Amino acid sequence: MTxxxxxxxxxxxxxxxxxxxxxxxAVDSFASRGYHATxxxxxxxxxxxxxxxxxxHYPSKAALLAEISRHGxxxxxxxxxxxxxxxxxxxxxxxxxxxxxxxWHARGHTVGRIVNYELRALPPEDFAVVxxxxxxxxxxVKQVIExxxxxxxxxxxxxxxxxxxxxxxxxxxARWYNERSSESPEQLGQRYGELVLRMLGAPG
Amino acid sequence: MTxxxxxxxxxxxxxxxxxxxxxxxAVDSFASRGYHATxxxxxxxxxxxxxxxxxxHYPSKAALLAEISRHGxxxxxxxxxxxxxxxxxxxxxxxxxxxxxxxWHARGHTVGRIVNYELRALPPEDFAVVxxxxxxxxxxVKQVIExxxxxxxxxxxxxxxxxxxxxxxxxxxARWYNERSSESPEQLGQRYGELVLRMLGAPG
Numbered sequence: 489m490t491x492x493x494x495x496x497x498x499x500x501x502x503x504x505x506x507x508x509x510x511x512x513x514a515v516d517s518f519a520s521r522g523y524h525a526t527x528x529x530x531x532x533x534x535x536x537x538x539x540x541x542x543x544x545h546y547p548s549k550a551a552l553l554a555e556i557s558r559h560g561x562x563x564x565x566x567x568x569x570x571x572x573x574x575x576x577x578x579x580x581x582x583x584x585x586x587x588x589x590x591x592w593h594a595r596g597h598t599v600g601r602i603v604n605y606e607l608r609a610l611p612p613e614d615f616a617v618v619x620x621x622x623x624x625x626x627x628x629v630k631q632v633i634e635x636x637x638x639x640x641x642x643x644x645x646x647x648x649x650x651x652x653x654x655x656x657x658x659x660x661x662a663r664w665y666n667e668r669s670s671e672s673p674e675q676l677g678q679r680y681g682e683l684v685l686r687m688l689g690a691p692g
Numbered sequence: 693m694t695x696x697x698x699x700x701x702x703x704x705x706x707x708x709x710x711x712x713x714x715x716x717x718a719v720d721s722f723a724s725r726g727y728h729a730t731x732x733x734x735x736x737x738x739x740x741x742x743x744x745x746x747x748x749h750y751p752s753k754a755a756l757l758a759e760i761s762r763h764g765x766x767x768x769x770x771x772x773x774x775x776x777x778x779x780x781x782x783x784x785x786x787x788x789x790x791x792x793x794x795x796w797h798a799r800g801h802t803v804g805r806i807v808n809y810e811l812r813a814l815p816p817e818d819f820a821v822v823x824x825x826x827x828x829x830x831x832x833v834k835q836v837i838e839x840x841x842x843x844x845x846x847x848x849x850x851x852x853x854x855x856x857x858x859x860x861x862x863x864x865x866a867r868w869y870n871e872r873s874s875e876s877p878e879q880l881g882q883r884y885g886e887l888v889l890r891m892l893g894a895p896g
Contacts, residue, residue, distance in 0.1 A: 522727065523726065524726040525728030645883060650887065652868070653887050656861060657857060657860060657861060659864060660860040660867075661860075663808065663860075663863070664856070664860065671853070676853070680853075680857065683854065683857050686893055687887050687888075687890050689890055
């Protein structure tokens with residue numbers, strides 16, 4: 489059992505309540521034991537169900553991992569695209585993007601770890617879907633940097649490395665952040681927003 | 693089996709060759725299967741030994757993890773302290789520190805992942821040793837930032853958050869870097885050195 493409050497928007501009500509319980513149980517089990525050492529029986533037990541009941545909803549633990557991973561990546565892509573659609577100059581867009589991306593990985597650090605550290609355990613077809621979502625996140629970040637460079641607001645030696653550093657800072661929050669951290673997810677997001685703008689050479 | 697070239701300085705020749713083989717086998721097994729799903733039999737087999745022969749050198753797989761983790765942390769602390777002892781102004785020291793720290797996590801990404809992502813699996817007394825090494829790494833980074841601020845070379849809103857961002861960028865390299873990456877560990881180190889100096893508000 490994790491002490492983390494699962495984000496309220498994690499698997500909202502549309503799907504069967506049993507499937508939602510299984511996803512939450514899978515997150516907790518993968519987080520505490522690691523994906524490879526978790527059995528479908530562990531997940532079913534944590535969800536208060538029988539293994540047979542689990543199989544009604546998911547054919548395997550890989551199917552659970554795939555749904556967690558796809559959902560987590562889709563959620564971060566959505567917030568990154570929303571930050572950009574929010575408008576403003578590239579500086580404002582990048583600030584919003586980093587604030588949201590950082591806060592998401594702090595608030596959802598348990599899910600964030602699974603989503604980012606268990607990629608190699610995904611079945612090939614799910615990996616392809618997730619890789620495409622990751623590419624779109626990276627491309628969105630790169631586009632904002634390029635817009636900023638074109639507008640004379642940013643100045644970076646290598647766009648791809650800079651984009652990588654931006655996403656990397658946010659993703660690594662899932663590794664070290666916990667509820668005892670002195671900064672709230674939002675505070676951390678704001679501070680990281682400042683640091684990233686400087687990193688991209690924005691005027692002070 | 694990993695395709696990574698194990699850094700040549702990983703467990704140099706002093707210790708018994710069998711112990712060294714077991715450590716390398718443990719690194720490969722933990723990396724491909726995860727710590728929790730790896731058995732001592734897996735490690736012994738990968739090292740071409742019997743489980744009984746493994747126990748001559750290590751009482752448990754936790755003892756192997758602890759040695760890998762202690763060694764990895766001691767190595768990164770050493771390079772961070774060396775970069776600082778190297779001298780020069782805080783700007784030069786920070787550049788050397790980031791270059792070395794980043795390149796280490798790229799070159800040794802397989803070990804870097806185990807060292808950073810399996811902390812919670814360490815027995816308490818080993819965790820305490822490793823936590824102390826991590827604290828010293830973080831403190832060294834913080835000290836260089838504070839020296840830079842005092843010298844008017846850096847300007848950061850919050851030293852602790854900035855120090856965290858510096859180490860975080862380097863550590864996360866272990867997650868995403870692989871041998872197909874377009875940048876060499878040294879190139880990446882140089883680019884990250886540039887990005888970090890900007891992040892800390894160093895004059896352009």
